[in-house]
Every structure is written in structure tokens, then in C-alpha cells.
Amino acid sequence: MQFSLTGGNRNDVTQLMPLIQTIPPVRGRRGRPRRRPDTLYADRGYDHDKYRTQVRHLGITPFIARRGEEHGSGLGVYRWVVEQSIALLHWFRRLRVRWEIRDDIHEAFLRLACAIICFRRLASLGLC
Incomplete structure (x- = not known):
């Protein structure tokens, strides 16, 4: 596994595309291994049309919460795992x-x- 370590006060969205590019191939099925996920779940910090377009261009469906909207987006179910992992660290x-x-x-x-x-x-x- 590769880590992308950046400075402490960097905006997370600047590392979105390099993170997607470093995803290793998923093995297990016949044929060519998958290089990218089908979907991307992200919080409001990634809400920018430029990055939504770039992610779609790679064939990934972005589910990014919008700024100024209520929390009823349903993304909390998936984000909780990440928040718990950070809390454990x-x-x-x-x-x-x-x-x-x-x-x-x-x-x-x-x-x-x-x-x-x-x-x-x-x-x-x-x-x-």
C-alpha cells in the first residue's frame, strides 16, 4: 500500500486525483484487474465542479455532499467507517x-x- 503524505495545512481536495491514480489493481476475477472503483463517496470538502468532472472523466460516479444542503444525503453511512478509523488512530x-x-x-x-x-x-x- 502506498501512502501520500502531505503537509499539515493542505486542502484535502488537492490530493483527490493523485489518490485515485495510486489505487492498486483489484485482483480476484478473471481478466484484466480493475484499476478504479465504480463510485467515490466524499464529504463537503470535496464539493467542487472541477473535481466532479475530473472524477467522472475517469469513469467513476461521484457521490459528493453539496455545501449548504442538509445532512440527509445518506453519505454518513459510508463516512462513519472512515471517521471511526481516524478516531482509532x-x-x-x-x-x-x-x-x-x-x-x-x-x-x-x-x-x-x-x-x-x-x-x-x-x-x-x-x-x-
């Missing part, structure tokens, strides 16, 4: 605020935290 104080200057050290702590979270989840299910 915030258990680790060192990841809450990035203190490391070097990217590789920060990435190592991030991977270690993910491994600990997975281990704790498996242990709570009695699988470890």
Missing part, C-alpha cells in the same frame, strides 16, 4: 499531532498503530 498520541520531521518515521508509527489496532480487534473476538 487518535488513540496514539504520537499520531494525533505529527511531530516527526521524516516521512518514513511517521509512516512507520502509522503502520505500527494499524497493526496494534488489528491485533486488539482480533484479540477481542478471541482469534488471537
